[in-house]
Amino acid sequence: MADLPGIVVTGVSGRMGRMLARAVEESDRARLIGALERPGHDWIGQDLGTATGGAPLGVTVGDDPLEAFARAHAVLDFTAPEATVAFAEIAAQARLCHVIGTTGFDEAQLARIKAAARHATVIRAGNMSLGVNLLVQLTRRVAAALDADFDIEIVEAHHRHKVDAPSGTALMLGAAAAEGRGVHLSEAADRARDGMTGARARGAIGFHAVRGGDIVGEHEVLFAAEGERIALRHVATDRMIFARGALKAALWGQDQGPGEYDMVDVLGLSAA
Numbered sequence: 001m002a003d004l005p006g007i008v009v010t011g012v013s014g015r016m017g018r019m020l021a022r023a024v025e026e027s028d029r030a031r032l033i034g035a036l037e038r039p040g041h042d043w044i045g046q047d048l049g050t051a052t053g054g055a056p057l058g059v060t061v062g063d064d065p066l067e068a069f070a071r072a073h074a075v076l077d078f079t080a081p082e083a084t085v086a087f088a089e090i091a092a093q094a095r096l097c098h099v100i101g102t103t104g105f106d107e108a109q110l111a112r113i114k115a116a117a118r119h120a121t122v123i124r125a126g127n128m129s130l131g132v133n134l135l136v137q138l139t140r141r142v143a144a145a146l147d148a149d150f151d152i153e154i155v156e157a158h159h160r161h162k163v164d165a166p167s168g169t170a171l172m173l174g175a176a177a178a179e180g181r182g183v184h185l186s187e188a189a190d191r192a193r194d195g196m197t198g199a200r201a202r203g204a205i206g207f208h209a210v211r212g213g214d215i216v217g218e219h220e221v222l223f224a225a226e227g228e229r230i231a232l233r234h235v236a237t238d239r240m241i242f243a244r245g246a247l248k249a250a251l252w253g254q255d256q257g258p259g260e261y262d263m264v265d266v267l268g269l270s271a272a
């Protein structure tokens, strides 16, 4: 048991944090050795199991990443951009595997994660599910096969609490569509239509974000031409798909050197 990789979960009281802790607890290939929340959170100092209304787990929720990371092999981090960048710098000092599910980074934050990956094994993906990562590959292939007579629109739907848009997954799908078409997403993306927008620009890749209720995560890539449409769609109904993907990434990362990786690397999908 003590030989199994020790995992720390950050943001453990969050929607994903709870799933990540459960995925590690249910696994016979890893052990949960730390759980973090933001300073001042009610759960700090409590046993994680007790805090969630269950039996004690022997893991006390803390707020000190330096102490927790020093004991760990990997960190599963689905929190918020600023928190994740700070964790990346500590993970680099500790030479850890840092699995990042957080979305909504700006360019400066991504540059800091890239710098941290000189010393840490960073595995970052806006979506850790097998289905979405396959959808990304399919999107690239379909976009490469079609010309700009087919308009590309990406529609995503999430729960009312989500704070970033477009979703990380939508941006992954957009990047794949742009790559398939041989253009840069920054030049093709159309992220805000309102009022007298004029006709659709040929070659644009449109993004649309629906927010409501408890939707876990739905993504559709629409290729629309005169007389026909192709729709590629993924629907997540259970957040455990993301949590199990993140744990798989942490275990895969134990055999990798420092650098930046994604779920395509973990799942071996690059030739798909």
Ligand SMILES: NC(=O)C1=CN([C@@H]2O[C@H](COP(=O)(O)OP(=O)(O)OC[C@H]3O[C@@H](n4cnc5c(N)ncnc54)[C@H](O)[C@@H]3O)[C@@H](O)[C@H]2O)C=CC1
Pocket (backbone or CB within 6 Å): 010, 011, 012, 013, 014, 015, 016, 017, 036, 037, 038, 039, 041, 078, 079, 080, 083, 100, 101, 102, 103, 104, 125, 126, 127, 128, 129, 168, 242
């Ligand atoms: N890549 C993927 O497969 C997925 C990514 N996500 C992303 O994960 C992130 C979190 O999503 P949710 O769990 O729904 O959000 P949430 O708001 O339920 O949870 C975030 C947690 O992080 C904690 N936190 C914030 N700052 C912290 C700090 N400095 N130290 C420790 N904990 C801190 C918060 O207190 C909260 O408990 C979002 O960016 C979301 O887009 C969500 C699902 C799947």
Ligand SMILES: O=C(O)C1=N[C@H](C(=O)O)C[C@H](O)C1
Pocket (backbone or CB within 6 Å): 103, 126, 127, 158, 159, 162, 166, 167, 168, 169, 170, 216, 217, 218
């Ligand atoms: O915030 C969420 O919930 C999700 N976020 C990720 C994203 O931004 O794409 C992944 C998933 O769709 C759920």
